[in-house]
Amino acid sequence: MRLSFIFQAAKSGRQLLVNCESQATGHRIMRIRERTKDKLEFLHIDPWINQEVLYKETRKIKTLEKQNNREIHISRLT
Numbered sequence: 001m002r003l004s005f006i007f008q009a010a011k012s013g014r015q016l017l018v019n020c021e022s023q024a025t026g027h028r029i030m031r032i033r034e035r036t037k038d039k040l041e042f043l044h045i046d047p048w049i050n051q052e053v054l055y056k057e058t059r060k061i062k063t064l065e066k067q068n069n070r071e072i073h074i075s076r077l078t
Contacts, residue, residue, distance in 0.1 A: 024053040
């Protein structure tokens with residue numbers, strides 16, 4: 001039982017690369033979000049009309065493994 005909890009915790013640490021689309025023009029950008037969080041909705045400047053518009057997540061592109069910060073620092077030292 002304890003091992004299954006550890007494996008589930010490791011699974012929930014994943015991140016997703018998602019495609020977000022402008023609700024005004026259809027311009028698309030990619031963002032990273034946690035797998036366990038809700039779908040993204042945010043305000044961002046649309047380069048096609050130079051105005052701040054609402055972007056909504058449309059689809060998942062890829063699952064990313066979250067890197068441990070400690071591993072990154074050790075790799076920079078060597």
